[in-house]
Amino acid sequence: ISYANCGLPYYIGDTIKERDKLFVQTAASFSKRFNIDVRVNTLVNSIDPDSKTVVATDLINNTRYELSYDKLVLSPGAEPLRPPLPGANLEGIFTLRNVPDTDAIKTFASSPGVKKAVVVGAGFIGLEMAENFHQLGLEVSIVEMGGQVMAPADFPIAAMVQAHLTAKHISIHLNTAVTSFSRNNERLSVVLSNGEVLDADIVLLSIGVRPETRLAAEAGLSIGLAKGIQVNEYLQTSNPDIYAVGDAIEFLHPLTGQPALTFLAGPANKQGRICANNMVRGNREKYGGSIGTAIVKVFDMTVGVTGASAKLLQRAGIPHIVSTTHSGSHAGYYPGARNMSIELMFSPGDGRILGAQVAGYEGVDKRLDILSAFIQMGKTVYDLAAFEQAYAPPYSSAKDPVNMAGFVAENILDGQLKIFYWDELKAIQEGDVLVDVRRTDEFEAGHIHGAINIPVDELRERMGELDPNQTIYIYCEAGLRGYLAQRILRQHGFNNVLNLSGGYQLWRTCEAAIKG
Numbered sequence: 001i002s003y004a005n006c007g008l009p010y011y012i013g014d015t016i017k018e019r020d021k022l023f024v025q026t027a028a029s030f031s032k033r034f035n036i037d038v039r040v041n042t043l044v045n046s047i048d049p050d051s052k053t054v055v056a057t058d059l060i061n062n063t064r065y066e067l068s069y070d071k072l073v074l075s076p077g078a079e080p081l082r083p084p085l086p087g088a089n090l091e092g093i094f095t096l097r098n099v100p101d102t103d104a105i106k107t108f109a110s111s112p113g114v115k116k117a118v119v120v121g122a123g124f125i126g127l128e129m130a131e132n133f134h135q136l137g138l139e140v141s142i143v144e145m146g147g148q149v150m151a152p153a154d155f156p157i158a159a160m161v162q163a164h165l166t167a168k169h170i171s172i173h174l175n176t177a178v179t180s181f182s183r184n185n186e187r188l189s190v191v192l193s194n195g196e197v198l199d200a201d202i203v204l205l206s207i208g209v210r211p212e213t214r215l216a217a218e219a220g221l222s223i224g225l226a227k228g229i230q231v232n233e234y235l236q237t238s239n240p241d242i243y244a245v246g247d248a249i250e251f252l253h254p255l256t257g258q259p260a261l262t263f264l265a266g267p268a269n270k271q272g273r274i275c276a277n278n279m280v281r282g283n284r285e286k287y288g289g290s291i292g293t294a295i296v297k298v299f300d301m302t303v304g305v306t307g308a309s310a311k312l313l314q315r316a317g318i319p320h321i322v323s324t325t326h327s328g329s330h331a332g333y334y335p336g337a338r339n340m341s342i343e344l345m346f347s348p349g350d351g352r353i354l355g356a357q358v359a360g361y362e363g364v365d366k367r368l369d370i371l372s373a374f375i376q377m378g379k380t381v382y383d384l385a386a387f388e389q390a391y392a393p394p395y396s397s398a399k400d401p402v403n404m405a406g407f408v409a410e411n412i413l414d415g416q417l418k419i420f421y422w423d424e425l426k427a428i429q430e431g432d433v434l435v436d437v438r439r440t441d442e443f444e445a446g447h448i449h450g451a452i453n454i455p456v457d458e459l460r461e462r463m464g465e466l467d468p469n470q471t472i473y474i475y476c477e478a479g480l481r482g483y484l485a486q487r488i489l490r491q492h493g494f495n496n497v498l499n500l501s502g503g504y505q506l507w508r509t510c511e512a513a514i515k516g
Contacts, residue, residue: 001025001026001027001030001038001040002023002024002025002030003022003023003024003098003099004021004022004023004024005098005265006265007021007022008022008096008099008101008102009096009125009128009129009131009132010128010132011102011106012102012105012106012109012129012132012133012136013131013132013133013135013136014132014135014136015132015135022099022102027040039056039058041058041059041060042056042057042058042059043056043057043059044056044215045057045064046215046218046219047072047215047216047218047219047242048219049219049220049221049239049241049242051068052068052069052070052072052241053066053067053068053069054066054067054068054069054072069241070241071241071242071243071279072241072242072243073242073243073244073245073275073279074215074216074229074237074242074243074244074245074248075244075245075246075248075272076212076213076214076215076216076246076248077212077246077247077248078209078210078211078212078247078248078263079097079209079210079212080095080096080097080205080206080207080208080209081205081207081208081209081210082095082205083178083205083207085178085179085180085181086179086180086181086182087180087181087182087183088181088205090181090182090183090188091183092108092188092200092201092202092203093181093188093202093203093205094108094202094203094204094205095204095205095206096125096129096204096206097209105202105204108202109133109136109138109202110136113186113201114138114201114202115138115139115201116138116139116140116141116187116198116199116200116201116202117130117133117138117139117140117141117200117201117202117203117204118140118141118142118143118188118190118198118200118202118203118204119133119140119141119142119143119203119204119206120143120178120190120203120204120205120206120207121142121143121144121205121206121207121208122142122144122146122148122149122150122151122172122174123150123151123152123206123207123208124150124152124294124296125206126142126144126204126206127142127149127150127161127165127296127298128296128297128298129204129206130142130165130170131297131298131299133202133204134168134170134299138201138202139171140170140171141170141171141172141173141198141200142165142170142171142172142173143173143176143177143178143190143192143198144172144173144174144175144176145175145176145177145207146174146175147174147175148162148174148513149161149162149165149172149174150296150303152292152294152305152309153303153305153309153357154309154310154311154322154343154357155510155513156324156341156343156422156502156506156509156510157303157305157341157343157357157359158513159509159510159512159513160301160303160341160359160509161298161301161303161359162513163509163512163513164298164299164300164301165298165299168299172516173192173194173196173198174516176192176193176194176196177192177193178190178191178192178193179191179192179193181203184199186201187199187200187201188200188201188202188203190203209247209263210227211227211228211229211247211248211249211250211261212247212248213227213228213229213248216229216237216244216248219239219242220238220239221237221238221239221242221244222237222238223250224250224259225250225259226250226259226260226261227250227261228248228249228250228259228261229244229248229249229250230249230250231243231244231249231250231251231287233286233287233288234274234278234283234285234286234287235249235271235274235275235278235287236278236283243275243278243279245268245271245272245275246268246271246272247261247262247263247268249261249271251287251289251290252289253289253290253291253308254288254289254290254291254376255291255307255308255318255354255355255375256308256312256313256316256318258316260289260290260292262290262292264290264292264293264294266293267290270287271287274286274287291306291307291308291372291375291376292305292306292307293305293306293307293368293369293372294306295364295365295368300361301359301360301361302358302359302360302361302362302364302365303357303358303359303364304357304358304359304364304365304368305355305356305357305368306355306356306357306368306371306372306375307345307353307354307355307356307371307372307375308345308354308355309345309355309357310322310343310345310355312355313345313354313355318354319347319348319349320345320346320347320348320354321345321346321347321348321409321412321413322343322344322345322421322501323343323344323346323405323408323409323412323419323501324341324342324343324344324479324501324502324506325341325342325344325401325404325405325408325478325479325502326339326340326341326342326478326479326502326503326505326506327339327340327342327397327400327401327404327405328340328397328401329360329361329362329363329364329401330362330363330393330394330395330396330397331393331394331396331397331398332397333393334393334394336362338360338361338362339360339361340358340359340360340361340363340364340367340401341358341359341360341502341506342356342357342358342367342371342401342402342404342405343356343357343358344356344371344381344384344405344408344409346380346381346409346413348413350380351380351381351382351409351410351413352378352379352380353371353374353375353379353380353381353384354375355375356368356371356372356375356405358371363395363396363401367400367401367402370387370389370402371384371402374387381405381406381409381410381413382406382410383406384402384403384405384406384409385403385406385407385409385410386406387400387402387403387406389402389403408479408483411483416487417483417486417499418486418497418498418499419498419499419500419501420473420498420499420500420501421500421501421502422500422501422502422506422507422510422511423510425448425473425507428450428471428473429471431470431471432470432471432472432473433452433466433467433470433471433472433473434448434450434451434452434473434475435451435452435453435454435466435472435473435474435475435485436448436451436452436453436454436475436476436504437454437455437456437459437474437475437476437481437482437485438453438455438456438476438477438481438504439455440453440455442477446504446508447504448475448504448507451475452465454466456476456481456482456484456485456488459485459488459489460488463489463492466489466494468492468493468494468495470496471496471497471498472489472494472496472497472498473498473500474486474489474497474498474499474500475499475500475503475504475507476500476503476504477503477504477505478502478503478504478505479499479500479501479502479503482499482500482503483499485499486498486499
């Protein structure tokens with residue numbers, strides 16, 4: 001009745017060795033400790049809100065009976081999407097939701113002759129399963145109908161993940177759908193919308209989930225615009241004696257005010273606590289919704305999102321600025337520092353932080369949690385710049401990556417820094433100038449087409465090569481030298497100067513992802 005759902009991929013990949021480690025409670029232990037009547041192998045057929053009764057079937061002896069309630073909680077979760085494609089029910093094609101699914105996948109993947117895996121869908125679970133199939137020694141391909149992996153992330157962060165997957169020899173097929181499955185001798189054939197056919201021994205369908213709302217809908221409870229069970233701030237459904245929690249519910253997003261779903265363990269657990277308190281003590285505790293803080297391990301990388309993404313803010317029509325910074329995970333002079341990228345979304349008015357995404361290696365989780373807390377508390381980029389963190393060289397820098405993200409955002413709001421983004425290069429018009437302010441050797445190793453090279457340390461002496469009446473677009477590797485070059489030029493009367501947010505590093509990663 002209680003198992004580590006999020007640990008299932010890692011048991012399949014043998015990272016978690018013991019199956020029993022997945023189980024938190026059994027029906028017997030839960031009943032003994034809490035004196036609760038737990039009925040497993042039982043299907044709830046229907047709910048009658050008028051008579052306050054539930055009809056259920058004992059699946060062991062196939063007997064049907066009725067239960068009455070004073071208060072009822074619905075927590076049916078979400079079900080994996082299984083598209084009605086030809087051959088989708090063939091042997092070797094799986095979805096992953098529960099322990100029986102896990103056992104079946106692990107047994108099949110460990111069978112002799114299983115060498116190739118195809119994962120359909122590049123969400124969090126799909127990426128985790130791709131890694132764990134790879135861990136088992138399988139050749140792995142990912143098929144994704146969208147134009148990027150990891151849909152909750154914005155494209156630049158997803159591009160970093162894609163580059164890492166490619167480096168791990170994972171084959172990625174984007175903007176591609178599966179049209180059918182067939183069996184060719186002992187192997188599956190996965191037919192793609194572009195006409196390509198992938199061979200596979202095992203296929204995982206991980207194309208998403210949908211709220212399980214059948215019982216609620218049939219009982220006449222309101223289903224919302226996001227297709228979840230509609231609840232109020234006390235987690236009550238449209239019937240005041242029926243509450244609902246977990247993956248099946250719909251609530252208003254705290255940042256956009258629009259109907260939203262979340263399929264995350266943390267919010268579900270908090271909802272359970274709030275719901276229980278309200279049922280027992282009366283409606284006294286409000287659920288504030290979820291900002292969608294989520295993190296995933298993708299091979300060596302760690303990637304996390306919190307708050308509203310840039311694309312969600314754009315769809316919601318909410319004004320925002322996006323800034324990308326790159327920093328070391330800890331002090332650069334201490335061995336082992338790795339690059340960490342932070343994308344920050346904030347309000348152009350008061351600087352309130354609306355969302356953040358972090359990609360890197362060590363320390364990503366710590367920074368993501370800080371950013372999540374600031375968003376939930378309604379803090380601004382000025383608060384982020386002032387944040388005091390624990391510092392020692394093995395753990396951070398005197399100016400932590402979250403401070404740096406705050407500093408850059410603060411500079412943008414204060415007018416000290418004008419930026420353009422990687423996908424705005426096409427806006428450069430004839431007569432404008434693109435200047436690479438990196439060292440000459442960096443420029444010669446690779447640069448953006450059409451750029452001229454004036455290293456920042458030569459800029460004061462070579463300023464005569466530029467026209468103050470032109471719009472000048474500047475970039476460096478990560479953004480800092482570009483900022484310094486912009487300040488130098490503006491101090492000398494160049495007013496139309498913009499710096500590339502995230503630098504050449506971000507542009508190169510995104511361009512590589514587009515080209516595949």
